[in-house]
Each structure stands twice: as C-alpha cells, then as structure tokens.
Amino acid sequence: MSTTAIPAAAKDTGQPAKYERQPNVLRKKLSSVVPGSVNLQVLGAGANGSPSAVYLFTDQSRYLFNCGEGTQRLAHEHKTRLSRLEHIFVTRNTWNAVGGLPGLALTIQDAGVRQVGLHGPPHLDTMLQSMRRFVVLKNLQMQTIDATNSEPFEDSILSVQSVVLRSEQQPEQSVISYICKLKPRPGALNLVKCVEHGVPPGPLLGQLKNGQDVQLPCGKLVRSADVTEPGETALSFAFIDVPSADYLPALQAQAPEYKQLAASELTEVALVVHFSPPAMTEHAEYRQFMADNFSRCTEHIYLNSPSNGFSGYAAAHRIQYQLHQLAPLVFPLLAESLQLQPNCPPKKTKLEQEEPASGAQQPLDEGVVSMTSFHLRPKKGLDRTLESKLTPEEYIKETHAVPGVTELLAKLKCDTKLSQDAELASSESYPRIIFLGTGSCIPNKTRNVSSILIQTAAEAFVLLDCGEGTHGQIVRLYGSERARQIMLQLQAIYVSHLHADHHIGLIALLTERQSLAPEAPLLLLAPRQIEPWLQFYNRQIEPIAAAYTLVANGELLQQPLRGEAVARLGIDSIATCLVRHCPNAFGISLTLQAEHEGAPIKITYSGDTMPCLDLVELGRDSTVLIHEATMEDDLVEEARIKTHSTISQAIQQGRDMQAKHIILTHFSQRYAKCPRLPSSEDMRHVAIAFDNMQVTVDDLKEYQKLYPALLAMYAEYTEELEQRAVKRELKLERKRKLAET
Template sequence: MTTRNWYSWNLFRYIVRRKGTHSSKPNLKELLLKMPRPQNHVQEMRNHRLKLKEKGKKYLPGILYLQVLGSGSRGSPRSLYFFTDRVRYMFNCSEGTQRLALEHKCKLAKLEHIFITRPTWENLGGLPGLALSAQDVGVPQFVLHGPQGTDELFAAAERFIILKSLGVSLYDCNCDNMYEDDVMTVRYVRLTKKDSGLEESDSDHSLEYTDDDTDYYAHEVNRNGKRLRLVNKTEQRSKIRESLNSNPRITDAMAYICKLKPRPGALSLIKCVEEGVPSGPLLGKLKEGEDVTLEDGRIVKSADVLAPGDSGSVIIVLECPTVDYLESLVENPVFENYQQSTAEEDNIPFCIAHFTPVEVMADPHYKKWMNDFGPGPIHLVLNEQNDCLGSEAVHRMQHKLHLLHPTIFPFLSEQGFDKENPPDQKIVEDNEEKLVEQLMGNSSRSPIPAANIGPTDNTVIQAKTLHCIHLRPKNGLDRSLELKLQPKEYADEAMNNDGFLDALACLQTDINLKTKELGEIAEYPKLIFLGTGSCAPNKHRNTSGILFRITENSSIMFDCGEGTLTQLMRFYGKSEAYRVLASIKAIYISHLHADHHMGLIGLLKARMWATEKPAFVLAPKQISAWLSFYHRRFEPILDKFTLIANGDLTLNSHNELSTEKCNNLFAQLGAKDVSTRNVKHVANSFGVSVTLNDGFKVTYSGDTMPCRSLVDLGRNSDLLIHEATMEDELESEARLKFHSTISQAINIGQQMHAKFTLLTHFSQRYAKIPILPDDAGKTVGIAFDNMQVRVGELPILPLLYPALRVMFSEAWEELDNKATRRKLRLQYGSE
C-alpha cells in the first residue's frame, strides 16, 4: 500500500469510527502523530526516472528535435535544448537558462548531458542554477562535455552551490574518443587559437585570494529540524588551489558532430495482412528487416511491409570564438567527411548550430567553410545579432501591472516580438506535449503547416526562443511556437476579475489626489527592481537585483542575482541599456548565497560594452576566492572591477579603508557616505546604507532576521528596502532560515524611524502578490519585478494594494486559505 493510500484509508477509518461523537480533536492529533513520514520526494522521483530509463533501453527514440531556449541576444541566455522521448541534452547553458526552461516547460527530469562549446560565462553561467533545479526534480547525474577543466566551475562554487544529491562529471572529450548512447554518437573536434592552445593568466591584474571555508548553508535544516552540515571538502579545495597554481587559462573551444542512431521503418500490419503473414514470430523477423517464407512457399520481403527507415541525421554544433580560431576550424580534415563534395549522402548535416559571434561569421573564410556543406543544411545562428530575450511571461505580468500605473510599471522592450497572428496560447504553455502530438499525428489540432516545417535550401536562420528543428519523425524548421505578444489578452485577463474595474477607478481617483498633493517630482533618484524573489527565479519574479539610479550618470546595484543583466536589457531596450550600464559605478553584494551574486560576472562583462572604466564591487572579501578562480581558469575579469570588502565599510572600520579608494567611490556615486553592518543571516552577511550628497539616505537589508545592527545602520533613513521572505504565519520557518516575515520587516522600519519601507525578496509562493497585514499603513509598499519608482512618488505605492488584491484575487485567496488551514492545524495540534 502506498503512503498516500495509507493516509486515505486511515482517515476514512477514523471518520467512520468517530461518526456521531462530539469531539475529534484528541484522536485527530494522535492520528497525525502516528502517520508515517513521507519518503523523500527527490529519491522517489529519482527511482521513477531510473525505472523509465531502464524500460526505454528496449527501443530507439521516435521523436527528436532541437529547440532554441535562449537565442544569444545581447544580455540574454543562449542555449539549445535537444529533446528525445528517451533523454534530454543541452548545448550551452548561459545565465538565465533555468528560468526560460521553467517558463517554457522544458523538463529537466530527463536532462543528463550538457555540451559546452567553450567555458565562458555566456556558455556556462547558468550551469550552477540549472544544477540546483535539476537536483530538486531527482536528476542523479550531470555529464558535462567540453574542454578539459570545464567541470572545475562546480568545485570553485561548492560553497554556495550545494549539490547534495546530484553528481557532476566531465566526459573525456579528446578527439580520439567518441561519446555513444542509444540516441546518438558524438564526435569531438578541438578548436584552438592560432599558435596557442592555452594562454597564461593575466599578470597585470591580481586579487588577494581569500580561502573560503565558510558554510553558507549551516542555517539550513532537514525534515527533522536538525541543522544540515556540509561534508568537509578539504581535498576538493586543495585541488582548486593546485589548479590555480599549475594550470593556465582554458582557451580551447569544442565542436560537436552528432550522428543520430538509425531507426528502422515501422511495420505496416495492414500490408502484412494483405500479404497473408500470420501473427507470431514472422512479424518480429519482418520488423527486424528479415525476409520471411510463408507456409505456402511465398517470400515476403521486409522492404514491402516496412515504412522507409531513418538513417539518422547529422547535427553539428560549434562556436568559433574569434578569427584566431578560424585556421583550426577551416583546415580541420574531420569536417571533410561531412561536406558536400567529399561526404557520403547520409553524412551531410541536416542542421549546423552556430554559437559563433557576428564578426567571425562575416569572415570570408568562415563563409566559405559554411558553403562547403552545400545547400542542404539549416544553419541555426545563436549569437548577439539576434534580438529575442526569450520570455513572454514577464510581458504578460507587466501589461497587467501597467493598467495600475503606466510610469511605475512601464512597458518593456519588445524587440524580437511579433504582435501579429498570435498562436494558440495552450501550445505555447505546453510546447513539449503539443509538439509530440503534432509530430505523431495524434493531435486534435491541425498538423504543423507546410509553410512552417520543411527543409529550405541554403537557409540561415536567426534563432528565436522556441524555434524547433525537427529531426524525427519529420524533418524541418518549425516556427509555430515563436513567441508573440498579445496585449489585448493580457488586459482582458485583468479586466475580467470581478470588481477590478471598480477597484481601478478608485485607484485612479486616489492616485490623482496623491499626485496633486506631492507636487512636482524629481526624476532622480529612482529605483528599478530587476529581481524581487528569493532563492530561485520563476517566470514572475527573478532573484535579487535592485538598481538605484542616483543621477542619470550614476547608479549602484544592490545585489545581482542570476539573470539581472537580462532583466536590465529587457527593461531599457538595447541602446538605452548601454547608457545605463555605463552609469553603474558600484555593485553591492550583501552575502554569498547564489541568488544574490550569480549575475555579477555577467554584469561586469556587459559593462565593457559601454565603458572601459572598472566598477567598484562592494562584497564580502570571501568572494575573492570565486572571482580569482574564474579569472585564472576561464576568462579575464579582474580588470573589470575594484573590490572593496564590506567589512571595511562598517561603521567602525572606515579609517582602515584607503582614503583615496573611499573618496573615489563616494565621488563616482555622488554620495557622502556608504556604510555597512553585519546582519543576522549566514556568515559574512551585511546590510548597507547610502547617504547622498543632498542628505537622502537609503538602507538595504540584504537577507536578515530582525536585528538591532540594521536598525542602528539605517537610523532615520528616508527609505528602507527590507527583505520580507515569509508571511507572518510562517515566523518559525523564517527563523529557521534566518529570514524576516512581512510584519517583522515593517517593524524594523518603524524602529529605525524610516520614512518609507519597501518590501522585497518574497518567497516564490508569493510570486504574484504577498499578504500584507491590515495595519501596514501608508508608508509601506511592495516591490515587483520591472517596477520603476522615483523616491518622490513612494507614497503612491500603498495605494496600489487594494487593486492588486483584486487583480490577483485567485492567488490572494489561495494564500489566505492556506494561512487559515495552518491556523486550524495549530489549533488542533495544541489541544
């Protein structure tokens, strides 16, 4: 009997036994206490996955397609997802990939192999976050394919990327070795820089290496309420130090030539009956391709009763990073086996996916190399020339919020979107299932139109998210799932909520009155919230990132979770984003949990598009271990920032900081003070206050429990931005995880006499709307992703909440019902 059935049966027996009695509380409590603990859900999913995998070994996959997750547009993910009905693969995994995979239902439970064309942030910045998500759904093992040393990323990040049940290994990707499984064989082609395979790390830039032995998840608890402790990984850290001292920077790139396993044609039972073949073993022989002799002496040829087989397409995935790699690519004899003039027909590629940058693809040598494959292949381009940022859900949310206040919630950049001929939204939401149905011909929907699928001669396709290259059973390019904006649908969803029009009318009246009361509002300073969720991103809230724009030319970023750069590019659009990137003079990292700093490297690199001046990075000094390792093994980044340790900015440590460095920071920000204090979260966690030259003071809590040190730091702030991870009924859970509840955050603002408290860092269970207490007052607001608020219009934010409750009434009622059930459980459990 399963655990679920045990619960149902015993509850039924209990109800029958208690029927007609006056009180059931003591027996219900006893029953709940005696119920068996459910098995670990991760282990259950893992076991189920292994069973399916073992079962699937009996047949070759019948459905295969490549799907674009990230197009490679400036600041956006670039990733290619390879679906089969047996297993999933991924080519490159840049920052933000897990968020797109979640939105577009690209399931991670069957993902096993990830191929990296070159170990740079654009290709592997999303690996840590993706690994955490895959671990949560029971994936037991990731096998990385890429240049030697690619897997060291996980060893360097093991302090803040905790993989308790997911193993990561690197396949031996040398040119004499091939990978092979039931789906395909993969041939590796090493691409090297001209005259140099590896280069020495920069000697002009250095960062004091701080060996970090901190357990940043010591506060985490297991199901028994006991603290989790990490296994001592001294040996692993020793290997990291050895790698830093002895190994140069990795500069190799890797191309992958994938040959799908051939699949015999399906046996036609109708034709077998017509030929008089009896049921039994003869059918099996025909299916295996053997000719058979019937009892009457007639010979039935397998070719007469089998559909045409699939010889197995060839796919090539590559990145030629710069023109320095061209010689290694175009003169490599391996590719002659696949080019039109020298290849066998079955070896001419059906698709070549290019992660190569624009300037290299424009080179005549690269063009000739492409043309040598003939007119047959589809050339799929995933690089910065594309303009699709990959998410439709953020626009859906923003269009709704825009109805409340058009400048606080402005429309986002719509580059890469088409508003014409919107597709069926159901197809977009369940793309894996619907693609399979369409391909197999058992869908109630129309088959994929001929205009959308079918090989085209000499085609170069600029990739967009959800573009598909079908490989089996049909072949061709499929644009049917291409993302399109549907503004009317988004507005209708909001307007159709009961009472919303009345709530909106009341809100507009209140805003008009408040706007007159506030008078003229200065454009700066202002805040742009790029990430307001905790722990992991979802389609509504990204991880922590707040841009504080002090003036048009001066900004500081408060925390920088994965995907912060993409959010910024989407908010401003490409051209304006470059100016904003140049304005970012400092990036503050409150602590070293992954959801607060995994976007840092991407943002530092992106600033170089706009300015060569390094930014200040204000962070715990322990971050140097991570940044130094990345710089020395993967790509140079130390020239892009100047590190100031948060500990050197504490109220009692200003004198220890270089006066020149401090004055330079203040001058670039237009601030007269930047101070930090330790807060009550994990080790080396800080809150920060920034006081501008005109006296305006903003305090940012980072992650913390309520603590006196933050109150002292933020005394008399004009604005407190405080984390509010949990609702009030979950105070005990917040305490275990060293976070704050909503009311606790509000109370801290009152204690420090902050003029306004703005709440952020909500658990993703409150992705649409958190529950505010009834007495929150007129000086408390809640943050949303892509919210832009000038400090002079902060008093408008509390006016929005009644309309927000109506707009997201379904989500709000669900949260309210859950809170009620928790209260009832506590009541029954205490009696």
C-alpha cells in the same frame, strides 16, 4: 539565500528526500529502444539578454547544449522539464555558455536528479570546484568530461563527436563544436518474413523490430535485417561555435570532416545550429565555409542573430502590461516590448520559401525565438507553432476583465500622479530605485532573483546584489543602447552575501563593463570570501581582474567608506553591518548627498536576514528601508529555520529604525504575483516590490493608493493564497490534536 545555496533536498537528515527520483522500470526498458520522436527546442535564442541554449529531447532522454544565465528561468516558464536532463554539452567554458550552470545544478538537485554528464572544454571540473562555497552539490554528481581529449559520447539514441577549435593567437584557448548522429530507426517488421523464418509470436518479434538479431529455441539465428523493411537514412546535425576570426583557420582545417559527413550516402545533415556571434556568422569566410560543406537541403538556425527579436520571457511582459495600467510611472513598459511588433504575420521557414537557385549562397535564417522547434523525427523541419510571443492586447484585456478593476483604475487616475504617462513625467528626481529581481531562491516566470539598481545621481548607478540574469534584466527593461549607457555609468556593485541567488550575475556584469570601459574599474563591495572564485575565473577562464577594485564589506563595519571613491556617485558614505542569515552576510546603508525634506537621503538594504538589531542601528532614521520579506506571516517558524523574515517582521524592522518608507522584496517563489499581505493599516508607508518597478522617494508617498486596485487585479490569486493558509492551519490543528491524544 536563500535556499538556493543549500537546498532542502541537500540537507543531511539521514533519510532519503521524499522527492528523490525512484528507479523508472519503463525508462530502463526503453533505454535500448531507438526513439520514435526526436525534437530540438530553442530555449534561448540570445536576444535581448537571453541565453543561447538548445534542448534536445527524445522519448527517453534529454540533452542540453550550452547553458547561459537565464536558461533555467526560460525552461521553467515554458514547462521544459529539466528534471529529466542527463547530459549537458557546452561549447565554451566562458560565462556566456556556462553562467546558468550554478543555478540549474541546484535546481535539478532539488528536483531529485542524481547524476548529470557535463561535456566541454578544459577547466569545467575546476570551475565547479571553485564554486563549491556557493553551489553545494550534496546529492547531485556532475561528472565533467574534457571533450578535447575524450572519445565520442554515445548512447542508444545518438553519438556526439567533439570538434576542437583552437585560437591562432592563444592556442591554449579551445572551443568545442559538436557533430551529432542519430541512431537510424529500423524499418517496419515484415510479419510474412518472420513466419517464413519460423519466428514464434512473442517478445522475439519486438527484439527484431528494434534492430536486434535473435536466436530461436531451435538454435537458428534470425537477423533483424532479414525480416524488416529498409531502415531510414541516419540523420545528423551539428552545433558550431566560432567566437572570432582567430578560430577560422581551425574551422577550415575541419572542413574534410564536415564535407565527408555531408557527402555520405548513409547520413543526411538535417540541421546546423550556430552559437557563433553575429560578427562571425556574417563573415564572408564563415559563410563560404557553410556553402562549401553543407548542401542546400541543410537547415540553419542562427542563435545570437540580430534577427532574433524576442527574449522569450513572455510572463514578465504580461505582468508588466497589467501593472502598467495601475501606475505607468512606477511600472514602465519594457523597452523590449516597445521594439517588437507582436501582431506581424509569422515568418516563413526555409521549408516554405522558394528553393534557392543552384549554387546560390545560402541566406541567413530570418530569426528564431524561444520555443522555436526543429523536428528530427518523425517529420523533419522547423516548427514555429509554439514560439513564445507577446500579445499586449490580451494582457490588458485580462486586467479589465476582473470585476471592479476598470472603475478602480479610473479612480486612481484622479487620485495620484503615479498614473501619469511615464513618457511625460520628469525623470530628474534622484535617487531612483529600480528593482531588477524581487524573488528568492530560484527565478520564476515573473520574479527574477535578487538585484536592485539605484540611480544615485544623473550619471551614476549603484547595484545592490546581482543574481543570475541581472544584465539581461537591464537590457530588456531599457533596451540595448540605454543599457550600454547604464553599464558605463554603473560605478559600484554591492554583494550582500555569497549565496548563489545574490551574486551569480556578477561575472556577466564585470565582463560587459570591461568590454565597454576597460580603464575604469568598478568598485566591488563584497564579502572577502568571494576573492578565490574571482581569481580562479580571471586566471583560468578569461581576464576580469581589471574590471573591479574589491573592498571587503567587513572593512566598513567600523569605519564607513567616504571620500572621492563614493562622492562621484552622489554618495556621502557607505556603512555595513553583519546580519543574521549565514556567515559573512551583511546589510548596508547608503547616505546620499541628495536631500529630502531638509535631511540627507539614507537608503538601507537588509540583504537576507532574520530580524536583526544591528541592522536596526545601521538603518536608524532611514529615508527608505529595502528589506527582504521571504515568508508570509503564518510561516514564521519556516522563516526562522531558513533564517529569513516574514512580511510583518520586515515591517517591524522598519518601524524600529524609524524609517520613513519601507519596500518589501525577496519574496518566496510561491508568491509569483502578489504576496499575502497583512491589514491595510499595517501597510501604511509600505510598498511591495515587483520586477521592473522603479520609484523615487516622492513616489513612495503615494504607493499606498495603489493597493485597492492592485489587490482587486489579483483577487483570484490572493484568494488562492488565503485558501492555502487555511489548509495549513487545519493541518496544524489536526497535528496538535493528535499530539494531545
């Protein structure tokens, strides 16, 4: 891994991490002050494989509501600072609500966060405990609070009351909705009244302004209410999650609580955020409940709505549009972008629409996307100005604005078939290798974590590793309908080792596959040590045991897997070897029934590893070697410490096993676009992988022709990498000279 499993900050060096959060005096001082700014921000709207997650932030504190797979990636892309997160509230303990927690916990631990409260249904504590093999929390304390039997959460900013809903069919299953009440902000300080009451200038005025009563030096008590103007009406807002009709009776039973909240003269219900799935938000009984218990002035945000058209991962589309100019066959546009109309006028918010007629049923929201905001203070209302959107014309213009790129692209069209229109190209050549995630450690804007989809036959797919958000990557690349077909045709998932960035996406894939084909279990090839985690999830959270048949990677060390189990995948045999990374880390080779130039096609995948002789033997005479290349060449010592490979080491592994083609992947997050490459001669028969790239063996023969235009396109970025390398070398040189003297 990947430093994800054991982040640098978590290593026990006996010294505090240099980036460990220092006590913030100002923050402590503000902790008792009612904030002047309170905003709710949609991180993920549940569209096209994105999570449903909402971030609430004030001047002092941060709160997250639900944390599905991909939450930290969206937060990174949109510069939402999770390092200041203090409390997480989840509505369910199932994967769609908590699947992003493992990666997020490791990331915020690395950023110096030391304590986070996790509120939600039962079993969250045992879930974290069952993850301890691959989520190593040494410096972060995640305190779990069972919201079904705890007191309401309260701090100086808001109170959060849990509303427990239980299924009629399975009473042991509980889902939590939340009612949040902001502490009202005191009215403005009336200085005339302060003088009348004898309050001297100084800090006492500030305390009175903040709603605190004070005692004067003479002993007189002055109440804040006596010297301030009337305060604002307290605002309330709610998060509601009703998974299915089984929970509707429980929702109806809570009607008096919601009705009392809406009817109170002391509070105004500004907003309801719906985590409920579309089948429920469109249910007549559900909609009637909303009409009966909330006024027409209450706004509604419907996450997971079919109207929410865009996932929010704009940076992935930007780089895909740019790479598409190089080779449409290799870099097809994402189906998500083809389904959207990026230039349509912005949708009106309900505040801008005509007021509905009295008694009219409240319409569903028109749709929200990542970065839709709702201001709770100082001005109440929806704000769409920062919403994530696609601008393809801008991405293409950026590409052609780089000097020399237009001419190099024109030359490519003459030199290679890879510049053909992807829609006109034949897709009958197999295997087809599709890269869903090509980054290491944690996802960044343009590279998700490890996952490679291989189409081994016309109706058969195999997945090599499945980091967080893998299913979402499939949905955005292919569109929802084709993604369903692929999930039905997915026959096997291979997990190389148990670092989080290589298998956190597994639960989502298993649950999706089980819902589509409950009688057709997947073949799961993984370290045997994954079993306790899967058994826990199946036993305590939701049933997934029928979704897979586990074959331990270690069982294939001596005897490759053959026979009907793999023949239907278009594969003749599957073999593994141990590699040099962490305990129970494996490499794999797939020998296919398909042939190329008279020999069976053999694909070898390294997983994460240092240079490894056993992998060379396993991959002897491979048609394609897919090898991790986490570090650039002058970081060889860092690669050794973290048990990864440099780019040249990965290439040499391919040369040693006499592989015909080499594809490099698993790049450090510092190489968001293009890694720092060795000389062009060293890159013969070597391709570098990008997210959403797909290649056949024939495509790899021509990949090298892309390098001149590719390097020109990202010349500014690669020059920056060169400058960083020079600075590192100068720093090392200074250290050497100091050591000599």
